Amino acid sequence: MTAAVEFQTVSRHFGPVRAVDEVNLSVAEGTFFAMLGPSGSGKTTCLRLISGFEKPTHGAIRIFGQDVSNTPPNRRNVNTVFQDYALFPHLNVRENVGYGLMVKGVGRATRNAKADEMLALVKLDGFGERKPGQLSGGQRQRVALARALVNEPRVLLLDEPLGALDLKLREAMQDELKALQKRLGITFVFVTHDQGEALSMADRLAVFNHGKIAQIGTPEEIYSRPRTHFVADFVGSSNVLPPDLVQRLGAPPTWASLRPEALRLTAAQGAVLSGAIIGLRYLGAGTRVTVAVAGAEIGVLVPSGAQLPEAGAEVGIAFDLADLHPMEEA
């Protein structure tokens, strides 16, 4: 099967800055694909390479097998939900949604019917006459979504679409976007710097760092088996153990990751790892206990309800060796 989006050693340089550096990427049709990374990691540039607002310095980009490296944005069958929504302020909601059809020469009646259909899809029936300025942030977001979907793109690009919403609304929209993607069956490529959002929504995700993909895989793979120090750090604060410590635990001497929730606190005597507690942080669902072990700091997630030791107390840490995942590089 041809990939919906494919990058073949794609680079985009801005002067001396390598915003995207020899990225290889393949997004299968119908998946919800997330591009995760801190700001400046190249994820948004990758999105703009797909939409056509950036041209690759090197490499080829294919959308459904067709090389689009020289195709302008208005001739690509992809549409974008912009970070600031970019609604047209002088048009009402129906005209905003119908815009894509209008520029293609679709008649007014068909256009309005289709726009209303899209507005119903995003649960904004009856808002057609309003101007963007009269809508709340969440409603504008839905209009931007409806407007991008009206052209029936085969790939929908979303640039941090939930960034401007408050937490409650963001969670509701996460569920809704996911459901919408399932229902429409089209490919979503989603850019975010929020690891929780990427993990909960994506079928597959790519973690970006310094213009390169640090790791690509399912959310579970990325969360439980981070391949690099950066991924371990960025996706849910894993413990990273240096090779000498790993060797003492009886594993081959490589860097390794250990999830905080895979660890248990025990008595200090007889434990493989032990040390003094140097910090306790209450997180609601549990408490993160930081233990100083042989020069390293190891975080242990103690679920709520369990008994908590005092700061400064000597404790041991127990875990299954199977939870210790070797990493490829530091």
Place this chain on the structure above:
Amino acid sequence: MRSENRAPKSLTLAAIGGLLFLHLPIALIFLYAFTTEERTYQFPPPGLTLKWFAVAWNRADIWPPLYLSLRVAAVATLMALVLGTLCAAAMARARFFGRDQLSLLIILPIALPGVITGMSLRSAFSLMDIPFSTLTIILGHATFCIVIVYNNAVARFRRLSGSITEASADLGANSFQTFRYILLPNLGSALLAGAMLAFALSFDEVIVTTFTAGQQSTLPIWMLQELVRPRQRPVTNVVAIVVFATTFIPILIAYYLTRGGSETAGGGK
């Protein structure tokens, strides 16, 4: 509340004095358009009459300068609209080395003394063997008209969310459609305001015109010549009222067009 925020009496008086000093001469110009005495500006006027309006209407030497002024202002404004908007679009979108310096160069003609602009244009036209004519006046006026349009357009571009043009392209619109359906509606009032200001500025321009005109005279130049010889002086005042109306009304409209503005552009952001 009322008394605490009031300025001291002396300051109020000074302000009133300043305003009178500025505006009383204008009122006098209006007043002398109605005087019955035609050689000197004696005060108070011996009597009031409306006959000078009729006299002005029938003076054949007023109409050619009026037409010329209108034509120059219209064409210079039109040129400025096209070039100024293009400049603003390029400057708003592009980020390149020397951008700020270039922006200064575009704005410079308005800061430059008219004498300098006039002199440099005059020598440039001579060098290129362009005969002084209506065309040279128009080109001279266009130099500062462009700045007015550019300034208005660039301010509006800045207020527009940059991604709306991208959104338009993303939805399948070509550049022309994006300009027609997205940019023009959002820039419209700013461009109209810029055009009105440019028109007003061109209509009463004297200095650059003096340097770039050939034999023909625009309305302000005609007035200048007229003041020298004291014949039917109030006619000049009647023309002054016409000039005042033709420049003041567009400026007023331009002010109202660009005043609020929050509802016209960027409101969706």
